[in-house]
Amino acid sequence: xxKVCQFKPYIDPDDIMSLAESxxxxxxxxxxxxxxxxxxxxxxxGTKYGVLAPNGTLALYLALKALGIGNxxxxxxxxxxxxxxxxxxxMVGAKPLFVDIDINNLQIDIEKCHDLLGQRPxxxxxxxxxxxxxxxxxxxxxxxxxxxxxxxDSAQALGVEWKGKPCGSFGDAACxxxxxxxxxxxxxxxxxxxxxxxxxxxxxxxxxxxxxxxxSFVHPEIGYNxxxxxxxxxxxxxxxxxxxxxKSKKIKIFEKYCSLLDSAQGVKILKPEKNITSxxxxxxxxxxxxxxAKELMDYMGAFGIESRSAFFPLHKQPCFKTMSMTQFxxxxxxxxxxxxxxxxxxxxxxxxxxxYASLEEKDIKYVCETVKSFYNINNR
Numbered sequence: 001x002x003k004v005c006q007f008k009p010y011i012d013p014d015d016i017m018s019l020a021e022s023x024x025x026x027x028x029x030x031x032x033x034x035x036x037x038x039x040x041x042x043x044x045x046g047t048k049y050g051v052l053a054p055n056g057t058l059a060l061y062l063a064l065k066a067l068g069i070g071n072x073x074x075x076x077x078x079x080x081x082x083x084x085x086x087x088x089x090x091m092v093g094a095k096p097l098f099v100d101i102d103i104n105n106l107q108i109d110i111e112k113c114h115d116l117l118g119q120r121p122x123x124x125x126x127x128x129x130x131x132x133x134x135x136x137x138x139x140x141x142x143x144x145x146x147x148x149x150x151x152x153d154s155a156q157a158l159g160v161e162w163k164g165k166p167c168g169s170f171g172d173a174a175c176x177x178x179x180x181x182x183x184x185x186x187x188x189x190x191x192x193x194x195x196x197x198x199x200x201x202x203x204x205x206x207x208x209x210x211x212x213x214x215x216s217f218v219h220p221e222i223g224y225n226x227x228x229x230x231x232x233x234x235x236x237x238x239x240x241x242x243x244x245x246x247k248s249k250k251i252k253i254f255e256k257y258c259s260l261l262d263s264a265q266g267v268k269i270l271k272p273e274k275n276i277t278s279x280x281x282x283x284x285x286x287x288x289x290x291x292x293a294k295e296l297m298d299y300m301g302a303f304g305i306e307s308r309s310a311f312f313p314l315h316k317q318p319c320f321k322t323m324s325m326t327q328f329x330x331x332x333x334x335x336x337x338x339x340x341x342x343x344x345x346x347x348x349x350x351x352x353x354x355x356y357a358s359l360e361e362k363d364i365k366y367v368c369e370t371v372k373s374f375y376n377i378n379n380r
Contacts, residue, residue, distance in 0.1 A: 004367060006306035009180045010246055010357040015238050022234035030214075030227045037233035038191075040240055041176065044159055045168030047193040049200035051207055052228040056155040056177025059190030060088035060125075062226060063151050063173040066192075066202040069094050069123055075151075076116055076124040078108040079314050079343040085127055085153045086314050097121055098315045103342040106270065106285070106310075106350065107134035110142055115339075123149035128157035128167050131282040132272050136162045136170040143171070151175070158183055159247065161278035168193045178232075183246055183280055184239035186232040247280050249357040254281040256361060257353065260368040266290070266375045270350070284355040285310070286371070291348035299374045305367055310350035313343040 022028060034052055042050040053059035069075065071093035077086050079098040086096040097116050102109045108126050126139050136152070143150040150171030154160075157167035158176050168174035173196070176182075178189035194200055204212050210223030239246075258269050270285035288296060297307045314320055315336070337344065354367060 001304045002366065003304045004306065004354050004359075004363045006308050006352065006354050007181050008356045008358055009185050010239075010242070010249075011185075012242075014241075015235055018234045018238040019231060022231045025230060027230045029229050030233075031230045033230040033237060034228055034233040037236045037240075040237070041158075041191050042193060044166065044243075045154075045174060045176070045191075045193040046166035047169055047174070047195050049195065049197065049203075050191055050193045051200070051203045052233070053175075053190035053192060053207065053226050054228060055188045056153075056175060056179060056190040057084040057088055057091075058226050059175035059177070059192045060084065060151070060153060061091045062203055062206055063175055063192045063194075064088060064092045064094070064123075066199055066206055067123070067149050067151070067172060069149065073122040074119055076113055076121050076148075077314070078125075078127050079340050080106060080311050080346050081127040081129065081153070081314070082155070082311060083314065083317060083319075084155075085125060086320065089125070094122070096125075096314070096320075098313075098340065100340045100342045101346060102134075103345055105132055105134070105273065106130065106346050107132060108139070109342070110134065110138050112339075113142060117146060121148060123151055125151045125153050126171075127153040127155075128160060129282075130156065130270065130285050131160060131280045132270070133157060133160055133162050133167055133276055135275070136165075136167070140170050155179075156182065156282040157280075159243065159278060159280050160276065163275050164277045166278075169195070172196060173199060178236060183250070183282065184236060184243060186228070186236040186239070189228055189232055189236065246357045250281050250355065251279070253355055253357075253359050253364060254284055256364050257284050257355075257368065260365065261286070261371065264368070264372050264375070267371060281355065283308075284353045286351045286353050288349045288351070291345070293347075293349050293351050296371070296374055297351055300367070300370050303366075303370050305370055306354060308352035310347050310352065312347055313340060315340055315343075 073094040075089045077096040080101045089096040152171045152174035154167045155177035160167045173194045176191040178186040205221045207226035210219040210221040272279040
């Protein structure tokens with residue numbers, strides 16, 4: 001049977017060589033390659049400062065911890081996102097407050113955030129998803145007007161811009177991920193970006209066992225080992241050399257999907273609005289008109305096509321059941337579902353189609369033909 005996988009990292013022989021060459025250096029832990037990689041990511045993110053982290057989740061933890069968010073605090077988090085956003089809030093002892101999304105772009109609905117102010121949140125965490133982004137200017141204004149800290153979970157948004165300004169440069173801090181499915185990868189890896197020098201210095205201590213520089217055995221503060229290695233950042237630097245190439249390939253794949261499915265019945269591709277001035281399609285999202293995402297994914301799977309569901313709403317996650325009951329204690333079940341209906345709807349309707357830089361045009365056509373055949377057979 002023909003197979004089309006959901007994702008493949010864009011790794012070539014030069015990437016493999018960069019890893020091999022890293023063993024010839026004096027540093028295989030964090031060293032000069034990590035410093036160079038940090039500087040280049042800061043430039044893309046539009047920030048003065050940045051620190052590496054082992055992964056995107058721990059980058060969020062570092063940012064929250066350095067900003068003083070902890071026990072008893074509350075953080076507004078979109079109900080439709082990967083669970084790591086909320087898990088990081090839990091890790092510092094705070095509680096996420098789940099807010100619904102705008103069904104038109106699957107991003108956090110800032111208007112609905114006003115309804116949560118009565119619960120006295122300390123921060124807000126917008127999460128740009130799928131290469132798109134919410135109105136970060138509006139969110140920044142909301143945060144400033146209500147004395148909230150703003151942490152951007154930009155795990156999927158490296159290089160994405162809102163009105164010419166990079167994701168990562170709007171909030172008090174922003175976090176990125178270099179996991180295998182991200183636009184560039186270091187296997188695992190994360191990053192905290194900021195323009196706040198005081199926050200940057202706190203991050204340096206937190207990630208390095210409570211000291212600013214390695215080699216010293218005097219530790220003024222409590223800290224942790226949240227470093228990366230030059231092996232990883234050697235790969236990252238080589239990936240950055242292909243960053244524009246990867247972006248271009250992913251945009252062409254997105255445009256090909258659009259050209260083949262724009263006239264299709266029953267579905268549409270999620271597209272960026274004009275204010276997203278640098279669009280990098282992290283995923284190609286197919287939205288079904290009816291709530292039939294699972295049925296369509298099963299159908300594609302029968303033809304060897306791997307797809308992925310959208311995010312399961314956080315308030316429905318078994319691990320957050322008790323916490324959700326606390327947030328919505330004054331609501332009945334119908335009212336809870338109504339307040340988060342777009343998140344539920346998105347899960348029932350959205351599908352992540354195969355999309356990676358090396359995906360071939362013949363495979364895109366095969367995916368689109370399969371989607372169309374599903375609707376033709378079922379007379380939808």
